[in-house]
Amino acid sequence: MKIGFRTIKTAVGSALSIYVASYLGLEFYSFAGILTMLCLRETVKRSFRDAWERFVACLIGIAFAVLAFHLFGFHPWVIGLILLFLIPTSVMLKVQGSVLTACVIILHMFMSEHVGVSMVLNELKLVAVGIGAALLMNSYMPNREKELVRLQKQIEGNFKSIFQQIARFLREGATDWEGREITETVDILRDALKLALEDIENHVLREETGYYAYFLMRSRQFEIIQRIMLTLSPLEGSYEQGRQIADYLDEMSVHIAPGTREMTQGRLDSLARLQDEFKKADLPQNRHEFENRAALLHFIHDMERYLKIKQKWLIRDKR
Template sequence: MPIWQRTIKLALAFSLAIYFANQLGLSYASSAGIIALLNVMDTRRSSLKIANQRLLAVVLAFLIASILFAIFGYHLWVLGLYLISYVPLAHRWHLATGIAPSTVLVSHLYGETSIAWEWLTNELSLFLLGTGFALLVNAYMPSYQGQLDDYHQRVEESLRAILGRFSVFLDSGDGRNQAQMIDDLDRLLAQAQEVAILEERNQLFQQAHHYQLHYFSMRESQAQLLRQMAGQVNRCYQASQESRVLAQLFRQTAQELSQTNPAQGLLTEIEQRRDFFRQRALPQTRQEFETRALLFQLLNDLERFIQLKVNFYQHYQEEEGI
């Protein structure tokens, strides 16, 4: 969330919570604004999750505080005893995020020396107002779809460039490279996944944006295979008919690489090239043998590279209509 947008949301939630708390005649109205500030999160889902946890934390705090105040009275040491009792339970039940706002509300009861229903209602109303306006301002979240579409394009362009570079190396029999393009792709995928996570966490009632996370995860797996293949290409020092055939297959894969391509036809092409390799005459020298083995391994890794996309496409073709 951009800082300017977060600032506006915090100001709105804070002001509205205090205004309506005053309009309702609630005591300690400013506390509603503080609670609103604490509940404005970066995504809709995190805001709703925190709000639920803090509501349970408030109920638990009121229960413990009411019992202790009723038994021992309104003394400072009783407030300490409340914290000794409340904090471990809040952590045990994963409600620690509500310790601070709950204790502020309990301190109001201590200050008023009362656990009468009207005071409990006052404090609960403060919490509900603050939380409610925090959720209200967080109902609007910017869409990251435009950024995700851009990342799709940039990732695919990077993959095409790497596959194209491999084809050049295989054509020439010179595989010297430092895998810099793969390092850049890794960084790009990490950025894309961060944005995809933000977009997914802004969806409360649909899981469609799991697609984005899975898509970039699939591309990440492909990038790992490319790094492995880069090491193999580095060891190909001799151009041959087999390497040129494989280079053509890398070029074809680069040309057909896209989000919407099912890639099934490329698997057929690979099987045909595998038959070609098997029908070739046996290598005559040790270097030819090692090069042939590397090329065959590259062919297998390229098949795995394409199979990742095929599996992804088959999984989502009905759900996403891609």
């Protein structure tokens, strides 16, 4: 059994809010602990958003309950009448996910048969204590940078291995590669994007989008790598152009890390020179040579897109 950091915060925060509500002498003080559990979300921004929605829903519920119970008395059908107006209003204000929280407050008033100032203040204090404890617990979030850096290095290592294997296939015709890095990269990118998005939502006062933009860039590059593999897989035989591309891919595998715009431009220039050499080469002599040449030219265009995606990311990252 593993107890996570969020579980610990939920346990401590709920106990704290119940203790504070009890110390203040509030009725239904255990409700503060439930509110704390509900508002402790995965990220700081989600907690703030959820806390605000529940606060608004509770205010609406209190307003409708005070009005309805005051006019019609404390009857079960009055609760149905309140819900008849509460739910559409919550939907209109986009706080429908917090209707159940407001319903609990309405039931508090119904069970107490009291909607005076003291009861309203009691419910507002319960909401304040419950939400406050949740926000206090979520004010600290563990630093995810080490994990993000680890995922970044794994992706770059897999990209390097994939380029080397493609180069080996072009140079030697080797087909014994199992492709483990492909499926592994799919999983890593999925986890990295999720983690990077959570990291963004844990910065309330400033936007930290660096890692998310990086993994999004790698995700787009990986789509191109998969297309390149499909393009080159039907190649037959070993041709001079294929060996030239293999040398280029070996060079690319050394420069997977972010690097600089100048380094990326250098790879683009090398690719352009390679394309010029292909254009000057003798025309294909048979169908197989023609299909191979077409695949290699298609590879050049895909690799150009791969590098330009990185170039655009580097430009934005330096701003």
